[in-house]
Amino acid sequence: MRVVVLARWPEPGRCKTRMIPALGPEGAADLHKRLAEMTIETVKASGLALELWGTGADEAAFQDWLGPVTFRQQAEGDLGERLLAASAPEPVMFLGTDAPDLSPGLLHQAADGLVAAPCAIGPAEDGGYWTLAIGKPAPSLFSDMPWGTETVYETTRKRIDALGWQPVILPTLSDLDRPEDLERWPELKP
Numbered sequence: 001m002r003v004v005v006l007a008r009w010p011e012p013g014r015c016k017t018r019m020i021p022a023l024g025p026e027g028a029a030d031l032h033k034r035l036a037e038m039t040i041e042t043v044k045a046s047g048l049a050l051e052l053w054g055t056g057a058d059e060a061a062f063q064d065w066l067g068p069v070t071f072r073q074q075a076e077g078d079l080g081e082r083l084l085a086a087s088a089p090e091p092v093m094f095l096g097t098d099a100p101d102l103s104p105g106l107l108h109q110a111a112d113g114l115v116a117a118p119c120a121i122g123p124a125e126d127g128g129y130w131t132l133a134i135g136k137p138a139p140s141l142f143s144d145m146p147w148g149t150e151t152v153y154e155t156t157r158k159r160i161d162a163l164g165w166q167p168v169i170l171p172t173l174s175d176l177d178r179p180e181d182l183e184r185w186p187e188l189k190p
Contacts (some may be wrong), residue, residue: 001048001049001091001092001093001111001114001133002048002049002051002089002091002092002093003043003046003048003049003050003051003092003093003095003107004051004053004086004092004093004094004095005036005039005040005043005050005051005052005053005095005096005097006053006054006055006074006079006082006083006086006094006095006096006097007036007039007040007052007053007054007055007062007096007097008032008054008055008056009054009055009056009057009061009062010029010030010032010033010036010065011029011056011057012025012026012028012029013025013029014029014056015028015029015032015056016028016029016031016032016177018177018178018179019031019177019178019179021179022179022182023179023190027190030190031176031188031190032097033065034188035097035098035100035176035188036066036097037066038097038100038102039095039096039097039099039102040052040066040067040069042102042103042104042107043095043107045104046104046107046108047104048093048107048108048111049070050069050070051069051070051071051072051086052066052069052070052071052072053071053072053073053074053082053086054071054072054073054074055073055074058073059071059073072086074086078147079142079145079147080142080143080144080145080147081142083132083142084139084142084143087134087137087138087139087142088137090134090135090136090137091111091114091133091134091135092133092134093107093110093111093120093131093132093133094131094132094133095130095131096130096175098130098175098176098177099124099130099173099174099175099176100176100185100188101173101174102130102173106122106131106170106171106173107131109168109170109171110122110131110133110168110170111133113133113167113168113170114133114134114135114168116168117135117165117166117167117168118134118135118136118138118163118165118166118167119132119133119134119135119138119160119165119167119168120132120133120167120168120169120170121133121153121156121157121160121167121168121169121170122169122170122171122172122173123153123169123170123172123173124153124172124173124174124175125172125173125174125175126150126174126175126177127149127150127151127152127153127154128148128149128150128152128153128175129152129153129156130173130175131170132156138159138160138163140159140162140163141156141159141160176188
C-alpha cells in the first residue's frame with residue numbers, strides 16, 4: 001500500500017490562502033509547513049510506504065525540508081488530474097495535509113479496509129474527504145469533481161456506488177482550512 005501525500009511548498013502567499021486574512025502570508029505558510037510536517041511524521045510512524053507528491057519546489061528542496069522521502073512532482077491540472085496521475089499502481093491511499101487529528105491507527109484502518117473492500121473513504125466535516133484509498137483503477141472518482149466544495153464527499157460516494165463498490169467508511173475528521181477552524185486546535189496558532 002502506497003500512501004500518497006500531496007503537499008505544496010510552503011511559500012508565503014501560495015499556500016493556506018484562506019488563512020491569510022487571519023494569519024498573514026507568513027503565518028499561513030508557517031501553519032501549512034507545520035501541518036505538512038505532522039502529516040509526514042504520522043505516515044512515517046504508521047510504517048506504511050510514503051510517497052510525497054510535491055509542487056512549488058524540486059525534490060532537493062522538499063528533502064531538505066522533510067528529510068529523506070520518496071518524491072514525485074505533482075502533475076499539472078486540477079486536483080482530480082493530479083490524483084489520477086498519482087493513482088497507479090494501486091492499492092493507493094491519498095492524503096492532503098489539512099487534518100491535524102490524523103493518526104497512524106486511522107491510516108491502518110484505511111489500509112485494512114482494502115482487504116475487505118475495493119475502497120475506503122474518510123469523510124471530512126466540511127463535506128470533502130480526508131482520505132480515499134482504492135484497490136483498483138477508478139478514474140471516475142477524479143474527473144469533473146466539484147473540488148473545494150461541500151459536495152465532494154457526497155459526489156464521490158455516488159460515483160463509488162455507481163461502480164458497484166461497497167466502501168469502508170472511516171471516522172469523520174475535521175480539516176484546518178479557515179480561520180475559525182483554528183479554535184479547534186489552539187496549539188497550532190502562531
